[in-house]
Amino acid sequence: MPFRSEAEFVRWLGRHWPVRGRGLDLGIGDDAALLRAPAGRDLVVTTDLSIEDVHFRLDLHPPRAIGHRALARALSDLAAMGSKPRFALLSLALSGNLMRSWIAAFYDGLGTLARRFGVTLIGGDTAVADGAATIDTIAIGEVERGRALLRSGARPGDRVYVTGRLGLSALALELLRGSARPSTWVARSRGKAGIGRDEKQQALAAHLYPEPRCSVGVALARQGLASAAIDVSDGFATDLARLCESSGCGAVVREDQLPIPSGGLTRNALELGLYGGEDYELIFTASASRAARMPGSVGGASVREVGRITAAHRLTLVRSDGREVPLETRGYDHFRKLRASARH
Amino acid sequence: MPFRSEAEFVRWLGRHWPVRGRGLDLGIGDDAALLRAPAGRDLVVTTDLSIEDVHFRLDLHPPRAIGHRALARALSDLAAMGSKPRFALLSLALSGNLMRSWIAAFYDGLGTLARRFGVTLIGGDTAVADGAATIDTIAIGEVERGRALLRSGARPGDRVYVTGRLGLSALALELLRGSARPSTWVARSRGKAGIGRDEKQQALAAHLYPEPRCSVGVALARQGLASAAIDVSDGFATDLARLCESSGCGAVVREDQLPIPSGGLTRNALELGLYGGEDYELIFTASASRAARMPGSVGGASVREVGRITAAHRLTLVRSDGREVPLETRGYDHFRKLRASARH
Incomplete structure (x- = not known):
């Protein structure tokens, strides 16, 4: 030192x-x-x-x-x-x-x-x-006291929300891995096909300098808007599964509602949005009556309704074409990988 | 995992x-x-x-x-x-x-x-x-509230105390380094000259399973006995120096009062007692009036008066023969070593 x-x-x-x-x-x-x-x-x-x-x-x-x-x-x-x-x-x-x-x-x-x-x-x-x-x-x-947002408060019929955008951090990491340094990357990436320059810069900012959603959390707690909440650290699907497990329920998520990158990269945008980690957005749930008065933005962040809590203990994804498929939760195999991480 | x-x-x-x-x-x-x-x-x-x-x-x-x-x-x-x-x-x-x-x-x-x-x-x-x-x-x-023991409360004239014994953990580490495993060490060490078997076992216990002095700390705080306190993590001399620095004072320590190992090993017992780390004993100070009613043990641990706080900003060691020498504080060069550690 x-x-x-x-x-x-x-x-x-x-x-x-x-x-x-x-x-x-x-x-x-x-x-x-x-x-x-x-x-x-x-x-x-x-x-x-x-x-x-x-x-x-x-x-x-x-x-x-x-x-x-x-x-x-x-x-x-x-x-x-x-x-x-x-x-x-x-x-x-x-x-x-x-x-x-x-x-x-x-x-x-x-x-x-x-x-x-x-x-x-x-x-x-x-x-x-x-x-x-x-x-x-x-x-x-x-x-x-008594106002904290827990993972365990979601109930069947509650709406599922997510703040900001998903998958940007994972997108930036993929792009960074293809170049030497962030500064050179910003210069080199100009004009690459498949994703806009603005989106790349947003992704880079989201990855390197993520904004913790403290104002959102505090506003939700103060106004009693949310029944449950969790932050997206290991990917939307994994963290939604954790919230559902704690609440003893499941969820149906609509693919066309997910705020995901515009796509065109090595992995597709849905993959990034569902499984990309380190978004540090919030997933939260709200009862139908609270949902009716949910504003489009809370504490300075956009808020998107992406699905619904169900009594059945499983996660389902409704594809854009209406097909329902099981939503995998890949984060759960962290403990079988070499580089695993578990918050407790 | x-x-x-x-x-x-x-x-x-x-x-x-x-x-x-x-x-x-x-x-x-x-x-x-x-x-x-x-x-x-x-x-x-x-x-x-x-x-x-x-x-x-x-x-x-x-x-x-x-x-x-x-x-x-x-x-x-x-x-x-x-x-x-x-x-x-x-x-x-x-x-x-x-x-x-x-x-x-x-x-x-x-x-x-x-x-x-x-x-x-x-x-x-x-x-x-x-x-x-x-x-x-x-x-x-x-x-x-208001009862916590701080490093900064010592005043000139206060007596300096230490709980339990110093240097045992460092003694055990020296012995452990000479053998493969603690279990084999206990067997092998029997009969070695220079230090008793009981002291070796005490040292091993002090090193492997140190007892945090929580009952002592709580008792000192409750009874308002101590003016300042610090735990011995990096060695008695270093941690006493930290207490003195925080309190804006110095100290005189009497070598013949230090509760140190009986000696006879590779490094001498005084070295172990002054500079051996991880003792997890407490150094604390008490005003002269509190000192007059200081019991010989507090919260289940023996308590020894080892010196006195001085206005002069230096540490002095009174040798057994009465000579006064500066007490070095070697812990302060941690930041110049490769394996340094700084609590803050």
């Missing part, structure tokens, strides 16, 4: 990331942080790993994006609970070979997102270790 | 570790956990990395001990704040080659310690990744 002492590192950290905030009795620099939970509110706690060559690649992802994405993953979980982000802790195992400029850009990516969402850094652990860079981001939010 | 699905893994987890508890509105299985903070109490949050070949070695440390130590590190931070442990989250990046029996023993080590301290598992993230096994343990405790 290119720092002479722990004290120097902690001072340096404080310039990149807010380290003081409301409800914080004691921040970084002691054995632990002291938090005050506001009366009538629950604290919401989540943790997410970001591992080199599993969740990011040093040759594809700029350090600023790696920092942004590491925090965005955790904030997206808070969004899915309908909670407002407040604090974060960061555990970091980095190779001693990384340059100070890389570390600065990494923290800048984290810090910029943190500042925008009012997240105070309250602690962490940093180790220099050979091997894959490993980042664990712990995020803490707050939500009015 | 030798599990067919995330759901199977989470069910399996629940058999090894309590997943329900007081103050928990929602535990593992959703996007995040929901905690209720008791009125008038602060939540105390800490996170600690345990990395293969930095904090443990697969050829030296049994999986049960690796699990125990990963949680003990974090509980020791809570102890140093005077807080009672309540919850934990666990992020785990493991190689796909590890056997299910290894993982079971690892969780059993964690779960046994968790049960004993009333710690509920509320979340985490698990990834299968090549390279060094990496564990991040997040622990959450509670403390009466």
Whole structure:
């Protein structure tokens, strides 16, 4: 680590990331942080790993994006609970070979997102270790007691919604893998057939700097609009299956309603939309009466009705031609793959 | 990972570790956990990395001990704040080659310690990744508002105390490094000269299954006995220096008062006691008036007065022969080493 002492590192950290905030009795620099939970509110706690060559690649992802994405993953979980982000802790195992400029850009990516969402850094652990860079981001939010959005609240007849667009992050990853660096990719990709330049740039932004849907989650929770919610981290089909499993139900999804890329690439657009991971959009459900007053956008994000919750414990896809086919949930075999990941 | 699905893994987890508890509105299985903070109490949050070949070695440390130590590190931070442990989250990046029996023993080590301290598992993230096994343990405790023990409260004239014994963990590590496995080591070491068999077994226990001093911390906080506290994770001298730096003071330590090993090994006993890491004992300070009524043991641990806080910003060691020498703080060069670690 290119720092002479722990004290120097902690001072340096404080310039990149807010380290003081409301409800914080004691921040970084002691054995632990002291938090005050506001009366009538629950604290919401989540943790997410970001591992080199599993969740990011040093040759594809700029350090600023790696920092942004590491925090965005955790904030997206808070969004899915309908909670407002407040604090974060960061555990970091980095190779001693990384340059100070890389570390600065990494923290800048984290810090910029943190500042925008009012997240105070309250602690962490940093180790220099050979091997894959490993980042664990712990995020803490707050939500009015009894208002949190759970995975388990969906009931048969509820409508299924999704925010924003699906599959853009996976689309960008496919494109990035075909070139050396994002900056060169943007230049090289101009004029390629099959997908518009605007969509490519949107995809790149969605992949490198995903926007956690915190305002959506908070608005849904406050207004009591949603019966259940989950964020799309492992792909729409997989995460919808998780919501259904928790709620003890199934769902029917209409292919022609899915907000998917315009297509024309190596894999087709439906595949990307259903199975592409790291969208960090929200899937949520609402009762028929709530659905009747569902606005077209919530908390600054477009909201699309894509299907319906069923009593039958299975997922069904209604193709554009009206045929009904089982909707596969490929994410469930993660534990059989080498590079699996399971949040619990 | 030798599990067919995330759901199977989470069910399996629940058999090894309590997943329900007081103050928990929602535990593992959703996007995040929901905690209720008791009125008038602060939540105390800490996170600690345990990395293969930095904090443990697969050829030296049994999986049960690796699990125990990963949680003990974090509980020791809570102890140093005077807080009672309540919850934990666990992020785990493991190689796909590890056997299910290894993982079971690892969780059993964690779960046994968790049960004993009333710690509920509320979340985490698990990834299968090549390279060094990496564990991040997040622990959450509670403390009466205004009663937390900080590093910054020591004042000139305060007495310096340490719990239990110093240097045993480092002693055990030296012995372990000379043999293949702990089990064979216990047998082989019998009759070696220089250190008693009992002390070896105590050292081995202190290293593999350290006891976080939570009862001590809670008792000190409740009774208002301590002016400052820190746990000994990087060695007595280094951690005392951190306490002094936070408090803006220095200290004089008496060599003949330090509870150190009886000696006779490769490094001398004073070195082990001053610079050996991972003791997980507490250093704390108390004003002269509190010191006058300090019992010989607190919360089940022996408590030894080893020195005094000074206004001068330096650490001094009074040798057994009365000579005063500067007390080096070697831990401060961690950031210049390859395998450094900095809690913040």
